Amino acid sequence: MIKHTNLWCSLLVIVSLNMVSCDQKTTKLPIYGHREPVERTVNGKTVIDTIYQTIPDFSFLNQDSAIVTQSFFDDKVYIANFFFTHCPSICPTMQRNMLKVYEDYKGDDRIAFISHSIDFKYDQPHVLKAYANKLGVTNDQWQFVNGTKADIYGMSEKYLVYTAEDANAPGGYDHQGYLVLIDKERRIRGAYDGTDDEQVNKLQSDLKILLEEQNSSS
Template sequence: MRKSLFLLVGVCVLAYVAGCNSKTSKTLPILGSRDPITKVVDGKTITDTLYHSIPDFQLLNQDSVLITNELFSKGVYIANFFFTHCPSICPTMQRNLLKVYEKYKGDERVKFLSHSIDFRHDSPSVLKSYAEKLGVTNDQWQFVTGSKAAVYGLSDSYMVYTKEDSNIPGGYDHSGYLLLIDSNRHIRGAYDGTNDEQIQLLLDELAILLKEYE
């Protein structure tokens, strides 16, 4: 619990910094931890930086197809965590993300990845129905499920909070952040999916990130 709350607070701070930097720079920062690594190149010792990145993953999508991180390796993607019967922030978060999807629909450089944290109820068929009702009409936006260990472990890598909690409506607690991920699986931005200003910031910074690939 304390670890997840610490990660959530960290994302809030980093998202604020990213927002500030985007106004003064044409590149986005890489969020998360970074470690110095030393290597020898042509007889010279060089210190480089190892940035935090999303690990390899393998999850089942809304079409009952097993997908991996390789699906997202040729562009950027926006990730989040939700569940289909969420009575609180999910409807607003997903409708806002739909606005970004509609703007970039058909653009192969941009993909979307929504992880269900309800590993009991959100089967592929449930996710498929949810995606159709939301208005997703192509495979640019993937809705995925997996074991509790797989999905909740990934949420730590994305630095967001997820937890089962029978004391709250819906039975699950989670943050509403949308994470902007580059082709190297580095987190380049974090945005409150329920806030209109943050969605605009996401759109602005997504455009900035895409310029890195021109």
């Protein structure tokens, strides 16, 4: 990685906490990101609720030249990442590992996947479509999207993932290879190094925990 930022540090903390949570065999995953306590009155008593950071509304163009919004992911757990199709470094490994999870849940309408291209110049829908086909994605459960630089890079900040256009980086872009696990309420529940087999195994384990948690709360 070429650059290090506070986002980078935040995700290192997230991954460390994930490792602790797995070791402790918790049955409920933590919620990550910014949080704010809010007072409200219930039956005449003051209680404290917590408002958690969530992924905001969005609108991107996908591999089929169709607009995809947050509504596509309503009532779903999903995994998100940031990549670009001609990435010569971490993307091939990251996307192959994402594909393993996709294949495990292919056809399961409880879960979806989204890959945001950070190459806003080159990765047009037909390029994303060819990439998805070559990777082995055969349904719309996994969306490949692009948008303006401001929209895509702004969205990466909401996922706490570092992305940047950088002429000195391989392929001209610098980014982190995290697979970010999002719950039905659009909250961040985990972040995993998509190039590390052990971390991908943790993602698969945590995904099962989250699906059970969401099923029990629905």
